[in-house]
Amino acid sequence: MIVETQSVRFDSLSLDCGATLAPVEVAYETYGALNAAHSNAILVLHALSGDAHAAGISHESGKPGWWDNMIGPGKAFDTDKYFVICSNVLGGCRGTTGPSSINPATGAPYAMSFPVITIADMVRLQKTLVDHLGIQRLLAVSGGSMGGMQALQWAVAYPDEVAAAIPIATTARHSAQQIAFDEVGRQAIMADPDWNEGNYYAGQPPARGLSVARMVGHITYMSDESMREKFGRRLRDKDRFGFDFSVDFEVESYLRYRGSQFVLRFDANSYLYITKALDYFDAAEGCGSLVEAFRPTQARFLVISFTSDWLYPSYQSLEIVKALRSLNRDVAYCELASNYGHDAFLVDIGEQTEVVRGFLANTFRSIS
């Protein structure tokens, strides 16, 4: 399945911080066909470093989408039955307006003059896109990590427009530990002289800083066990220590490689803005409690966590489930066994496929 990223421009978007962005560009892809009743649309939501290319083979890059193992004919999000949409988030750098976009007022990239955005802002823009596509009510919203936060936000902000929400490996609010890791990433970027207060678009991007940020991120996405299995203490292309500070261990080599690849496709300022949005996210904010925050929701929920995910541990999913159960909402919850840590929702998808497929089929039956 060869897919092409599409783009649409909207006149303006009001943001939580009070600012208005005008205009706003959104990059998106769609898979499968919208049915006559427009009742089979699923919005898939990407995580921190993802983009609109969720499935199929990209026409431009020749690469598969970030959730290609979950979206396609016969897969969990079965494109023979459902119409699947994925868009790049607001603040991103893969086609949707973000800090690297040109500010029409100045003719130069926004850089740090880009307004600080929130998860709710991202979702508001997605709602505009869904309206534009002529869909009144989504069959489901689903995503892992930051995508899960967006799924929760959808269910809270647009209760009548979402039949089901599938938040995976996520939280209703970032913990101190999660904020701490994000802050290390941001400091690594901002400590790089090439960052230059965000004004690097005409010259060298802060590749070293962004690469370190990505290395820290990758550690948090894996588990102790998966790193032991994948690397152990194996040395890289040598039999003994080099007694210097070049690469000794496989794990060092892997992290450096991942870091160096990331800077080729991701904008450092986007990393700052999006991690800030993650840290600001608290579904209960302004409501007093998570229960009150979820009171407006109408959707059915399927909440999934993974045993070895220490970045978004199961207790955070259980907080969501607890609040929904105390409202007697239709909420299914399972903790899937996996050694892959936070990355499990992207790579260890066997059981996830079974539960998502059954849950979606049941939801589709109940609304048809």
Place this chain on the structure above:
Amino acid sequence: MSTTHEARRRGFVREILGRSDYAIISELVEPGARVLDLGCGEGELLEWLARNRGVKGRGIEIAGPRVQRAIARGVTVYQGDIDAGLADYPDGSFDYVILSQTLQETRRPLGVLQEMLRVGRHAIVTFPNFGHWSVRLRLLFGGRAPRTRCLPYSWYDSPNLHFLTIKDFEELVRAQGWTIEREIFLAGHRAGTFLTNLMADVAVFLVRK
């Protein structure tokens, strides 16, 4: 006397999903009711009740693989344990709360029963009767912890933490001031009324506050 007539006279109980207590439960539950099934396994009963009685079902199950299969078949199940798992539900959330052959596996059976009657209007409780004659015989003459059709485990690998008889359960219900609305005693596939605490291997109670 024909065999069918004989069976009817002796209260033959049919099976649902291979279980005679499920058949009784399906008759106790009113169509369209809100039902919570504790220790719901792979959600077979809830799926059957949803399809055939139009109930709105929820389940709680501790074992991950069972939860996954239940969700995959479209049943809303929460992965958690029964002893603590009811606390989040508001009072009166359900018409029926079912505890099918699991009471003896809970850590605090009384706490679970109290919670069942807080979140539900009716509790349906089924359990293997420890007063059955085969249990008594095995203990009396064998001098061994009972292993029977309904209690098939050795003492060291049994999930059963508490053993109770029909009399024990009736006494508890009385002491709590609850009301037994229906009680059905099963001996194999027969519902019986004769020397029930001796003859029944499984008991089904419909209880309310």
